[in-house]
Amino acid sequence: MNETIQVIPPFNLALAFMPVLLVLVIMFRWSLQAGNAIYALLRMLVQLLLVGYVLTTIFAAEQAWIVVAVMLVMVSAASWIALRTVEVKRQQLFVYAFWSILMGGGLTLALVTQFVIDLNPWFEPRYMIPLAGMIFANSMNSISLAAERLQAELKVKKKYTEARSQAFQAAFIPTVNAMFAVGLVSLPGMMTGQILSGVSPIIAAHYQIVVMCMIFGSAGLSTALFLKISRKQFI
Template identity: 55%
Template sequence: MEKSLAIIELPQLALAFIPVLVVIFIQFSWSLPQKRTIHALARMLVQLLLVGFFLSYVFESDSAWLVLMLLIIMVFFSSWIALNNIEAPKCELFQRAVFAISISSVLTLLIITQGVLQLSPWYHAQTLIPLAGMVFASSMNSISLSGERFYSELANKVSYKQARNIAFQASMIPNVNALLAVGIVSLPGMMTGQILSGVSPFIAARYQIMVMCMIFASAGISSAYFLYLAKAKPNASS
């Protein structure tokens, strides 16, 4: 049965914040800080509304250069955000993060868009940008986890090889858990969105398999390469 996805009006969208207010009330009642939560919610709201407006323009422009520029900006932002929890010189780490995210993303997206989806043209924004966003986010989180754990282990005088292995394993835990839970505990975003828009669950499942492979691979490759580049650090003994 085909059914188009309902358009959410702004008054209806406001209802989604009711359970959010419950969480903020709990924080207030327990004397927990709410400032960061409110800031994050406000930033989320503004960012998503702005990106919705901007992406509408990008989709209509059909410009390869505009899509490429947007992807580069996404790489730089994801690389910087990945370093938030890592206690080490940010300038050097930023360069490593950019290299790691770029290489893992180009490899993964090339195989997915040209091998699996056979996307034409390659810069088809409505397909490439959402997929790239998933890849960048996965790489960003993986580098953040692996970097934080890696430098914590080095601070405890652990050898580079042992710290690398521990950090890599830690960074892959969320992705391995996601593989184990998908279809049983959760229906992830891609599959849920397609089912809500009326796509057959069998087709949606194929797309979700593609996305899970894409996210797992980008996380693993970016984390491994970031840790490989960290070997050049003087105090990262082998």
């Protein structure tokens, strides 16, 4: 199989924004929050371009402390973003979100990188950082959904245990849907990227199975831990 991936020229890359522009036009005409969408697009563009240069430097350095520092920054950012939908006590809840993502996601990341993939060295940046990003991002999304749903359930005077169950179930809907859809509706990012780079689809499928398991496990563990340790803040 071809071992190289096709480079996208700048002009071709710009063509990818054509559907984006059409959606923005629709949002403007329908008086939706187009400004927020534009801001999100600009942030996405700047952040991805910057991270490309940063990761190139990190991969070349191959220093364990740099990889650990990057992952701590990722956990901190994920913890703060996860609480974006929380109306009160965001700063107090940050600590709980941080430890939930660090413990739930960190344990899953350690299992996958040190025992499933068996990295050598243990901090191999080309594997560690992308896998950590997937794990922490999914933990972040699940905690965000759980926190928002928990607040809503408690507002209607439901008992905490019942509200917690509803919050956990709501937070897990995207993860469960992704498990149902993978291979039938979508080829996820990890598998698609490997196939495009020339890896055998069978090998890519094995890696994707690992990814789906780690997403399911890390999201569930982080969300459950967050709901457990943050109870007093919500009550």
